[in-house]
């Protein structure tokens with residue numbers, strides 16, 4: 021089988037979006053941005069799709085969620101010529117070809133996200149070619165179903181957060197993730213706001229539900245050190261990305277300091293990046309995202325490395341490319357799940373663009389043993405609400 025064409029499209033959402041609110045989610049821009057919508061650069065209102073055609077008629081579908089126009093340009097100009105004419109089953113060779121030939125400027129960030137989109141489509145082709153779901157090519161079913169946690173609870177008024185938390189309990193979730201709204205610039209009053217929001221959610225969910233706390237790189241080392249002892253009484257399952265993704269020593273220091281597991285990795289790339297995080301014991305939970313980290317080829321290797329460090333892998337964002345890895349890896353006990361709702365941050369845009377994601381039932385997801393490939397197709401229902409760039 022040979023790859024004959026790589027078709028990329030950018031889908032930019034022009035439909036209704038939920039308006040931005042202040043203190044919605046602490047983030048890396050907070051330290052320097054003191055007005056307006058600091059979360060603006062962390063919205064994902066566009067997506068790149070990668071359709072790889074073969075001479076057998078099989079088409080594989082991959083996607084990239086970062087900097088969509090740049091990802092499309094990288095794939096069109098640099099990556100497509102490297103894979104056209106090649107056998108998709110030579111996936112490791114193709115990955116190395118893309119990685120090595122873009123090494124001078126790629127490696128991390130959008131270069132690796134673009135490689136991820138191509139690699140995901142290649143795995144989709146392989147699954148379709150052998151008539152098996154991708155997880156069956158990676159190790160098969162390691163769990164009856166995938167436990168998943170509801171991930172939203174952005175900072176709004178406390179009553180609304182409590183109602184939202186209650187709705188996840190009503191749907192049968194036994195784990196959920198909330199976001200902090202305040203960071204170092206907000207002083208002691210902001211600290212109290214942060215603690216009050218955790219207390220408000222804990223009040224509704226009790227002590228027997230896992231609660232994860234997301235900082236989205238909006239804190240710094242000193243602030244996190246002050247917050248950790250105050251958070252310990254809430255027994256969070258983890259504290260996520262307290263500092264910038266590049267501050268690996270900062271993560272390691274925090275992870276040594278506290279009984280709260282520190283998590284991270286959604287802004288880290290390739291097995292080399294994760295080896296560093298693991299060797300330094302910088303994180304107690306790994307959260308790569310397959311459509312950033314280097315695709316399924318890279319994520320599968322990282323799973324093996326994480327297993328040898330006894331560190332669980334709970335990928336960022338859920339979604340099909342991640343679910344298949346979670347299903348096939350014992351080191352991966354759970355998935356993130358973004359509830360479907362109006363377009364807000366943009367994490368939920370996936371559901372407006374693709375069809376095939378499993379619905380959680382009582383906090384569990386399942387994958388079909390008989391659907392070949394990743395089980396995802398483009399959902400044309402909302403195409404008229406996107407600006408599409410071909």
Ligand SMILES: O=C(O)C(=O)C[C@@H](O)CO
Pocket residue numbers: 045171199234236286336337356365367
């Ligand atoms: O789900 C996460 O872990 C994220 O970091 C999502 C991001 O959009 C911030 O909430």
Ligand SMILES: [Mg+2]
Pocket residue numbers: 234236260261286336
């Ligand atoms: Mg996160």
